[in-house]
Amino acid sequence: MKLFLIVLSFIAVFLLSTGTELDAQNSLRIESLPGVVKQGEVCLIKVSGPDSLKAIDGEFRGERFPLALGEQNGIYEGLIGIDMSTPPATYEVKVTARDGDGQVYSGHLSLKVEKVDFGTEELSLPSHLVDLDEKTLERVRKEAKQLQTLFQGFREERLWRGAFIRPVEGELSDTFGLSRIINGKQSSPHTGVDLKGEEGTPVLASNSGMVVLVDELFFTGKSVILDHGWGLYSMYFHLSEALVKKGERVDTGTTLGRVGSTGRSTGPHLHWGVKLNGARVDPLSLLRLGM
Numbered sequence: 001m002k003l004f005l006i007v008l009s010f011i012a013v014f015l016l017s018t019g020t021e022l023d024a025q026n027s028l029r030i031e032s033l034p035g036v037v038k039q040g041e042v043c044l045i046k047v048s049g050p051d052s053l054k055a056i057d058g059e060f061r062g063e064r065f066p067l068a069l070g071e072q073n074g075i076y077e078g079l080i081g082i083d084m085s086t087p088p089a090t091y092e093v094k095v096t097a098r099d100g101d102g103q104v105y106s107g108h109l110s111l112k113v114e115k116v117d118f119g120t121e122e123l124s125l126p127s128h129l130v131d132l133d134e135k136t137l138e139r140v141r142k143e144a145k146q147l148q149t150l151f152q153g154f155r156e157e158r159l160w161r162g163a164f165i166r167p168v169e170g171e172l173s174d175t176f177g178l179s180r181i182i183n184g185k186q187s188s189p190h191t192g193v194d195l196k197g198e199e200g201t202p203v204l205a206s207n208s209g210m211v212v213l214v215d216e217l218f219f220t221g222k223s224v225i226l227d228h229g230w231g232l233y234s235m236y237f238h239l240s241e242a243l244v245k246k247g248e249r250v251d252t253g254t255t256l257g258r259v260g261s262t263g264r265s266t267g268p269h270l271h272w273g274v275k276l277n278g279a280r281v282d283p284l285s286l287l288r289l290g291m
């Protein structure tokens, strides 16, 4: 009995460490990249099955995510976002599909989410950018609501294709997830990365998508937001100018605007943020997917 349990736990550890599970009954093989995911990361779900699969859908933490054939023949791909505050635990990813004859396939994968210590940063800013008057507060609330409504949209069509790119070459000045103390008071966490760049440096689209916002907002200054489909959005903040219009389709590498220091900013840089189905994720994790 004891030996049996040891063998069983060895198999379980093996399956977890590879991030792969094969469900013998239904022939859908599911793999995650990375195999073990961290808080604030994007995870690529790869599914192998018959190439005749029609409707194929995934489910993670009670939310649906779509999959479709990727660049590699016969592999279906989907993205899930692990919000920075998702409790570390092992979660089940379920995939169900149907072929042309109406036959149902399904499979599942245990996905371990690990805790991350994002660190803390203390900042000093001019008080008029922190202690806001009633009129500014009203503007800030209205803009927050505008963004919230925008991110609730879900485009069924996938507009992104292949690898994601860095929008400017510059080094990181502020990492993702930093807990921030501004003028001695706890503030909201840093939900993107700050990339160094000289004023005027072109800011490139990290993948193809649709421009869904071009606006000047109190905190984020001149801002451009792209909808890449499937609930994936990328944000480009503090621009000196925007060079695209709302409703425009862009390709990977299209110049969206220029690096600046508009909004609540202490110097020229690009704040690059990504949201995936409401999850706040590190944009750099998109670059590591290797698609």
Ligand SMILES: [Zn+2]
Residues within 6 Å of the ligand: 174, 190, 192, 193, 194, 270, 271, 272
């Ligand atoms: Zn930032």
